[in-house]
Every structure is written in structure tokens, then in C-alpha cells.
Amino acid sequence: DVVVVQSGGGSVQAGGSLILSCAASGTSGSRYCMGWFRQAPGKELEGVALIDSQGTRRYADSVKGRFTISKDNANNTLYLQMNSLKLEDSAMYSCAAEATGGPCYLFRSDFGFWGQGTQVTVSS
Numbered sequence: 001d002v003v004v005v006q007s008g009g010g011s012v013q014a015g016g017s018l019i020l021s022c023a024a025s026g027t028s029g030s031r032y033c034m035g036w037f038r039q040a041p042g043k044e045l046e047g048v049a050l051i052d053s054q055g056t057r058r059y060a061d062s063v064k065g066r067f068t069i070s071k072d073n074a075n076n077t078l079y080l081q082m083n084s085l086k087l088e089d090s091a092m093y094s095c096a097a098e099a100t101g102g103p104c105y106l107f108r109s110d111f112g113f114w115g116q117g118t119q120v121t122v123s124s
Contacts, residue, residue, distance in 0.1 A: 033053060034071060049106075089122050
């Protein structure tokens, strides 16, 4: 089975930066789509960014120009560089992965393997 382990996150002031990382194991020999989702208290899960097996990146409109997703294929580690953070970026961020060589989208149903979640708190 695929295991997804996250690291990073924490607290930062508005305008600051944070980086999240996510390592997926058990993926040898398969092509994967990997992405980030977030959920704030009282709100629905929101897809933030993904990168598919072809290198195509997709971003939520709310983070375009501020967040950058990247992947180190050598060790199957995913990163989310978050710049110019806003109060509304505060949420529990989860990494997700799915074995597919085709396109994938920022929907929960497109991903079958999930990390443990990490809190990001942006303060004024």
C-alpha cells in the first residue's frame, strides 16, 4: 500500500512563507498524481494544488501566484511553497496521492491515499 507522510506547516504572520512536504512510499514502478488539499473549521475540503505524472500543475484560483507545487521524482517527495500567506489560508493541509498516469483534478474523489494532515495558522 501507498503511505503518505507529511511534514512542515506551523504558524506564521500574514505575508510570510511556509513550505510543506510530503513523501509517498510504496509507489515504485507506478505513475502518480499528488496534490494538496485544505480544510478550515466549518468549511468544506478545498483542493489547493496538484501535479500529475506528466508534470502538469493545477492550482485553486485562491492560491495562484502565491503557492508553488513541485515534486522531486527521485525520492517521490512533494512540496508546497506558500508565499504571501493570508489569514484565510489558515487550515489543516493534507497531502494526497493517486496511482494514475492520466490527468487528475482537484477533487477529493480523484485521490485514494492521504497523509495525516498538518496545521497551517496565519496570524495578523
